[in-house]
Amino acid sequence: xxxxxxxRKFLQTTVLAATAAATTDVLFPAIVxxxxxxxxxxxxxFTGFLGAIGEYGKQGATLAVEELNERGGVMGRKLExxxxxxxxxxxxxxxxxxxxxxxxxxxxxxxxSSASCLAVGDEVQRAKVLLINAGANSxxxxxxxxxxxxxxxxxxxxxxxxxxGNWLIKERKVSRWYFLTSDYAFGHDLLRVARGLLxxxxxxxxxxxxxxxxxxxxxxxxxxxxxxxxxxxxxxxAGADVTNFLKQYAEAGMTIEVAGGVIDSAYAWPxxxxxxxxxxxxxxxxxxxxxxxxxxxxxxxRWGRPPDNQAxxxxxxxxxxxxxxxxxxxxxxxxxxxxxxGHTLAGTTDGLKGRPLTFRAWDHQLLQPMYVVAAKxxxxxxxxxxxxxxxxxxxxxxAALEAIAIPKDQSQCQLEPMS
Amino acid sequence: MxxxxxxxxxxxxxxxxxxxxxxxxxxxxxFGMIGVINFAHGALxxxxxxxxxxxxxxxxxxxxxxxxxxxxxxxxxLIEATLLRRLYLEDPxxxxxxxxxxxxxxxxxxRLVWGLSPKQFDVPATFAGALxxxxxxxxxxxxxxxxxxxxxxxxxxxxxxxxxxxTIVRAGSRDPTMVRxxxxxxxxxxxxxxxxxxxxxxxxxxxxAPLAGVQPAMGVNVGTAAFVVVTIGGLGSFxxxxxxxxxxxxxxxxxxxxxxxxxxxSMYVLMAVILLLRPRGLMGERWEKFE
Numbered sequence: 053x054x055x056x057x058x059x060r061k062f063l064q065t066t067v068l069a070a071t072a073a074a075t076t077d078v079l080f081p082a083i084v085x086x087x088x089x090x091x092x093x094x095x096x097x098f099t100g101f102l103g104a105i106g107e108y109g110k111q112g113a114t115l116a117v118e119e120l121n122e123r124g125g126v127m128g129r130k131l132e133x134x135x136x137x138x139x140x141x142x143x144x145x146x147x148x149x150x151x152x153x154x155x156x157x158x159x160x161x162x163x164x165s166s167a168s169c170l171a172v173g174d175e176v177q178r179a180k181v182l183l184i185n186a187g188a189n190s191x192x193x194x195x196x197x198x199x200x201x202x203x204x205x206x207x208x209x210x211x212x213x214x215x216x217g218n219w220l221i222k223e224r225k226v227s228r229w230y231f232l233t234s235d236y237a238f239g240h241d242l243l244r245v246a247r248g249l250l251x252x253x254x255x256x257x258x259x260x261x262x263x264x265x266x267x268x269x270x271x272x273x274x275x276x277x278x279x280x281x282x283x284x285x286x287x288x289x290a291g292a293d294v295t296n297f298l299k300q301y302a303e304a305g306m307t308i309e310v311a312g313g314v315i316d317s318a319y320a321w322p323x324x325x326x327x328x329x330x331x332x333x334x335x336x337x338x339x340x341x342x343x344x345x346x347x348x349x350x351x352x353x354r355w356g357r358p359p360d361n362q363a364x365x366x367x368x369x370x371x372x373x374x375x376x377x378x379x380x381x382x383x384x385x386x387x388x389x390x391x392x393x394g395h396t397l398a399g400t401t402d403g404l405k406g407r408p409l410t411f412r413a414w415d416h417q418l419l420q421p422m423y424v425v426a427a428k429x430x431x432x433x434x435x436x437x438x439x440x441x442x443x444x445x446x447x448x449x450x451a452a453l454e455a456i457a458i459p460k461d462q463s464q465c466q467l468e469p470m471s
Numbered sequence: 472m473x474x475x476x477x478x479x480x481x482x483x484x485x486x487x488x489x490x491x492x493x494x495x496x497x498x499x500x501x502f503g504m505i506g507v508i509n510f511a512h513g514a515l516x517x518x519x520x521x522x523x524x525x526x527x528x529x530x531x532x533x534x535x536x537x538x539x540x541x542x543x544x545x546x547x548x549l550i551e552a553t554l555l556r557r558l559y560l561e562d563p564x565x566x567x568x569x570x571x572x573x574x575x576x577x578x579x580x581x582r583l584v585w586g587l588s589p590k591q592f593d594v595p596a597t598f599a600g601a602l603x604x605x606x607x608x609x610x611x612x613x614x615x616x617x618x619x620x621x622x623x624x625x626x627x628x629x630x631x632x633x634x635x636x637x638t639i640v641r642a643g644s645r646d647p648t649m650v651r652x653x654x655x656x657x658x659x660x661x662x663x664x665x666x667x668x669x670x671x672x673x674x675x676x677x678x679x680a681p682l683a684g685v686q687p688a689m690g691v692n693v694g695t696a697a698f699v700v701v702t703i704g705g706l707g708s709f710x711x712x713x714x715x716x717x718x719x720x721x722x723x724x725x726x727x728x729x730x731x732x733x734x735x736x737s738m739y740v741l742m743a744v745i746l747l748l749r750p751r752g753l754m755g756e757r758w759e760k761f762e
Contacts, residue, residue: 098587100688107587235732261731266692268683271483271613272727272734279476295589295684303594303682304610305601322589322684436591 089132090125090383092117092373093151093160094366095144095172096187098137101266101291102164104318105362109162109187110135111355112363116370118354120400126377133370135162144168145175152179158383159184159376161369164362166190166238173202177468182376182385182392186369187362189314190241194417195458198465201385203392203416205368207334209238209245212314214456215422215446216332217249220284220311224330227255230282232273232297234289235262242288242313258282263293270297274304287312294319302326315425317360320439325430327439332422335364336440339423341406358437364404371401372411372418386470392416407449412457415465419453421445472728475607480728481721486613488720489620493675494697495704495712496627497668503644503707504664507555507566512672513694514577519543519673520680520689521581524590532595536619539677540670547669551662559661574694582687589686598681616678623674624713631709640664644707699738703745705755715753 094113096106117133125131134155136147144163151157159182163169169188176183177199185193185204194208220226229250233239239262250257259280261273277285285308289297294315301310303326315331337348337358347367351359359367372392379395380387394413403409409420425440433439447455472480494512501509509515522539530538550573558565598612631637643650643657650657676690683689700719704711719738726737733740745753 098582103582103687104586104588261727263731264735266688268679268689268692269483269487271486271610272480272724273731275476275479275483276728278479279473292589292684292686292688295686296682299684300682303599303612305608318588319684322591322686324591324593326593 089130091132091134091155091157093157094133094135094162095138095147096162097164099139101293105164105316108318108360108363109366112359112367113370115351115354116367120374126374138163138168141168141171145171148172148175152181159373161186162366163188167236169193170197173199176201180385182388184369184372186365190238192241194415196464198415200468200470201389203411205372205418206365207422209242210458211422211456212332213245213249216311216424219424219444221253226284228258228283229255230258230277230280230285231260232287233262235264238290239288246286246313267293268296270300274301285310291319295322298323299326302328327427330426333361333425335361336423336425336442344404347404368403375399415463419457421447478607480724482609484721484724486616487724488717489617490675491696491700491719492713492716493620493671494693495700495716497671498697498701499707499712501665501668504640505661510570511573511577512697513690514574515543515669515672516676516693517581517690518577519676520685521585523677523680524592524685536677540674543673544666544670548662548666551665578687589684592680592685594681699742703742703752705752708754711752711754
């Protein structure tokens, strides 16, 4: 029978192969594992009033992963990014669980909505998986509800408000403020911080309104502002609401100075030529440092448009995770956490701001300067992206970055013990 | 509140109401004639705004105002002729499910085609700035929205009451069997009515584009409000949609003055009260079809 030798040969080969595989597994586990990528989970919004920022965040993180993989990955292993829609706090927690339990990610980064970030923060602390918050601003995330496993590359409301507020009070001498605030976690927190600053400077609050997220018509709020005659309108809005408000503010012919506690360039660009005012921003693509300009150019080449501040945030967060893995020589979250406490960004990226940026060990906030930007007149635009001009870096070069951060004696952060 | 501020508030409420009226009219006409609650109305509003964004560079804003609603209306007619028509004899829930699914497909399609970032849509230069009305200055563009809505409502009334097709539409919405017995085919009329309702939603989208940013989720809130407006006005009632739209506009607007936090809820409270007192809505008639 001609088939017998074949079958015997087949059996032999199979057994040999199986043995070989088993032996390799025992003898060279690292090599086998090297085939398997290190997975990083990303949660960003693709729907709702924060949707546009999520798209930028994904592009920024993807670019970071591509850069790292071109250099051979981390610890000889490739990186893989798995992105999910954070949608709302409930969905965000479920997606975080899916990333942890099904995809076995070593860390999660991203998040834009503070409400989602607070919920996911509690979840990763339970699961003991590293989370880097790259887009949520509420102070709470770094203060009252800070966690051992949660770090923030995104600035907090205190950092933003201190940057813009002190500048406004000093340079523009405005003291009668009218607040317009997004009615959710982020807005309330921002309002609290901004009010604190105004009171500390003996200013007057002449009015304050809360607007639901996703508001499309701000005309009534604007009429109220006009009647109250403030010398500054300070908005604590987020996402698409910022676009609508600033557009309608100009359309209503308002000339009262306007500023905001935060701005996302993704939502400032669509305002176009009617954009007015001064804002604090964490990063702007025309920031004049060699590393920053080079990265903006790479991003434009890859995605065909300049990066916004959220692209920067997620880019930095992915690099921070990679640096933690390199430093810890491990992908275990507890070791990554220890590696990041007090870590200064260096190596794969230094944070692009031309000065050292460090994660504070006791509240896990990345200390960094903010930029005060002013809306540029259309006649001075190079292109349609050129809407802002950086008019100040706060704190200025040479000054301590702690100056705008939450002071330790005012923070309620108590990190859980490492177990 | 000074008289000038009050007047501005009322005007703002009127503009808000005008957009609600447009949305509700489309919904109401479609429901009255076809008996389908069009859940895709908000998404078609958004599609109108995006179509305008795409067109206005090429043909200018005034032409966009006409062309964009027609294009979206044609899409609506295609949807009726290919999908919706198959479900008329089925459980009404099926039509509802279809439009619900359609809303998701349209919104996601918009995301795929135009991306997630809002599009820049400036107030057309002709309407920029403010009108001087004695002691009151008011936005030229918002005044234009009011005028445009008024013209459209007048045109629709003329169409429904003075043209043969309009008569068929009105008759068909009351008693389709009788219309058929008279030897009139309702098929093309149904297609036309769906297209008309959809194009009015698209027009509302175009009018909103310069004020609200053009972005994928822009139709969500307006779409929901339109359902509330139609419910308050009485399902299928043309006049009800107009009165209720203007009423809701004022209620939302004034509640922003007194207590902004309840502004969003105010229209639902109004709906609950009206439904308790008058379950068929303000102008809803007792129609055999729905009893």
